[in-house]
Amino acid sequence: MLIIHDAAHIVIDATTERSADDAARLVVGPTMAAPDAPSPDASGPYGLVDSAGATGPVEHLDASGCVVTPGLVNAHHHLLQSAFRTLPGTRGVPMHVWLPTMAAAYAEIGIDPELARASALVGVAEGLLAGVTTVADHHLTWPAGSDTVGIARATADAARELGGRLAFVRGSARDDPEEAAASADAIAEALVPDARGGVSADGMFQLAVGPAGVHSDSEATFRLLGEVAARRGLRRRTQANEQVDVAIALEKYGKRPIALLEEWGWLAPDVTLAHLCAVTDEEIALLASRGVTATHAPGCDLPMGWGIAPVAALRAAGIPVGLGTSGGGSNDAGHLLADARLAMQVAPLAGPPIDARSILSMASEGSAIGLGRPELGHLRPGAAADLCVWDVSGVADAGVADPVAGLLWASPGRRPRHVVVGGRVVVRDYELVAHDQRALASDLTTLLATRRA
């Protein structure tokens, strides 16, 4: 049993909070999964419980001077790009220049399970140290003849070693459609053979499928990956309406990406669309009527100049919106809270302002809804006990009247003091429990230097 005690404030979800006056503590213990969890024990052996029934040895986590929030869920990352940050020629360029520059860098280094492991260790560790307890890794780079099951397994093992949850998305970017589908099926068979909804029994690993977008993948790829998803109960994810996506769709098919996705059967409740820059009112209404979910990635789209999703309009239409960082090739940090701050700051340029609580909820429960994970992204009873303890006792938070607004508005680049995933402490006093972050960084640096030599 783990007791998080003496918190100054606890954010349970978008509408429920507790302050120091009303027993600001949380108890984590053996639990039954939430009744609507995707598999009977998806929340793992531990979750948030009523303190009355909790028994067994007790571990304490001091949260005095701290705000506790649900663990953040990064709904869109490309972990491999953690090895390819700030590359010359990748900043301030249009997407049609950026894509081949990144592809050349991947080819120079060589993408294989060893690099996937080193990048994922760095990317997942960086996320955990910033409060990201679940990350969706949209892996798009599968060189011909590569060991695709090995790449997926190496990424999954890296996350598991660190204690972070991973949703691995078997992506495609101009892959042969049949090969992409066969690979997705092989990965499912190897990693989650019997898992309903593609989620492992302990809830730590999830498999999904996702072409990069209509600009890169054909109707056949969408159809065949969709068939694997339907057969195996996997979620579907893709990217839509980033800069080149609309232009290429118009040029190639005479239609906009959303219209193509509708034709290809990819507007449905099991689909999450990342980016969604410059969607029209009619497109927003269509997305809402089809029950899709969305992911906002301002930390990538804004600095690259690729657009801003009209988040307030998407939410007003009833579309659940999550938050993602996208990858290191376009957003050099996997710091989701920093991007939550950016989302809040940029919102008035793309519609009405959005308040801090709503943005925080997008970065946790909003993202979890898109992954089909009702046990994640909140701290209600039965939740999987993924949480962050943020110290707000320093000068950067002095004078803050609203502790939740302050989490986002004050102290840019804030990191959590402690992070708990599934009831296990994985970051304690700002350091990883399972690995030395400096060793992970130097392993990746050495690997890259060896391959460039």
Ligand SMILES: [Zn+2]
């Ligand atoms: Zn992306």
